[in-house]
Amino acid sequence: MQNLTVLGTGVLGSQIIFQSAYAGKDVVAYDLSDEILAKLPERWDYLKAAYLRDLPDATAEKLDAAVSRIRATSDLADALSDADIVIEAVPESLEIKQQTWEKVSALAPEKTIFATNSSTLLPSAIAPFVDRSAKFLALHFANEVWKFNTGEVMGHPGTDPEVFEQVARFAEEIGMVPIRIMKEQPGYVLNSLLVPFLDAGAALFVKGVATPADIDKTWKIATGSPSGPFEIFDVVGMMTPYYLGKDSADPVKREFAEILKRDYIDRGRLGKGSGHGFYDYE
Incomplete structure (x- = not known):
């Protein structure tokens, strides 16, 4: 592929x-x-710097070659015209993902394999909206994929x-360590472990127990971890926890989503990738 x-x-x-x-x-x-799409060159520059910092074998020539292999388009039919595999990374909303896959199914070649990068949704909740459900499954990446290179592969009961x-x-082939998830599990392995941790940090903040900085500091000092929950939120970006929390049955999660929208997203503080989140970055 x-x-x-x-x-x-x-x-x-x-x-x-x-x-x-x-x-x-x-x-x-x-x-x-x-x-x-016009913002992508700035994003490539950010990632080039990260690769040079974090990967011993990265060179300017390799990174420029990578950019040369990327083509951007806002025409969905054009984007799908010769795809061997499609990976969907749209907002973490079941309705948005279902609508996206309905459109993709109508346009993609017969050869194409379909994969969602959904963080929490099950492939079986999306598969009915795909015209070739046997070729549909999840391929989930951790944030900062060049360093934290797990690739969690999870099918649904009808996946070939x-x-x-x-x-x-x-x-x-793209540098991930494949993790085969043997049965459907909301959150795979990674987020089944990570999400309760992040939810606990968010709840402490919403309830006024401590500031994000002090919550992070406590966790890092006491456990030796390199990152606290709010530093992780900044890496993930604000949009994913916002979409996950805004319609939650849990009032604490809904309030956290409201705080993210009002105090961060609406102010352009979208996380580390934007330079500003719970913290400010160079």
């Missing part, structure tokens, strides 16, 4: 695009408007086992 199309160029979508191109894949980056293995091999 040489030709990859990524739907969504946000924090994680852009990382999947860049990492795949860095690994030698030809990548089409799709988003809803040319205005959104050979497609499952093809996607696991693809994950390895």
Whole structure:
């Protein structure tokens, strides 16, 4: 699978695009408007600096070659025209994902394999909206994919086992360590562990127990961890926890989503990738 199309160029979508191109894949980056896509060169510059900082074998020449393998378009039919595999990284809303896959199903070639990068939603909740559910599954990435390079592969009961293995091999080809999830699990392995931790930090903040900085400080000093929950929120970006919390049955999660919207998202403080989140970054 040489030709990859990524739907969504946000924090994680852009990382999947860049990492795949860095690994030698030809990548089409799709988003809803040319205005959104016009911001990608700035994002590539940010990622180039990160790769040079974090990867011993990264060179300017390799990074420039990666960018040359990326093509951006806001035309969905064009984006899908020769895709061997599509990875969807649109907002974490079941309705948005279902609508996206209905459109993709109508346009993609028969050869195309479909993968969602959903953080918490089950493939079986989206599969009915795909016209080839046997070729649909989840491929989930951790944030900062060039360093934290897990690729969690999770099918639904109707996923073809050979497609499952093809996607696991693809994950390895783009530098991920494939983690085979043997049954559907909301949050896979990673987020089944991470989300309760982040929710606990958010609850302490919402209830006024301590500031984000002091919550992070407590966790790091007491456990030796390099990051606290709010530093992790900044890496993930504000949009994902906002979408996860805004319609939650839990009033604390809803209030946290409201705080994110009012005090951070509406003020352009979208997380580390934007330079500002709970913390400010150079």
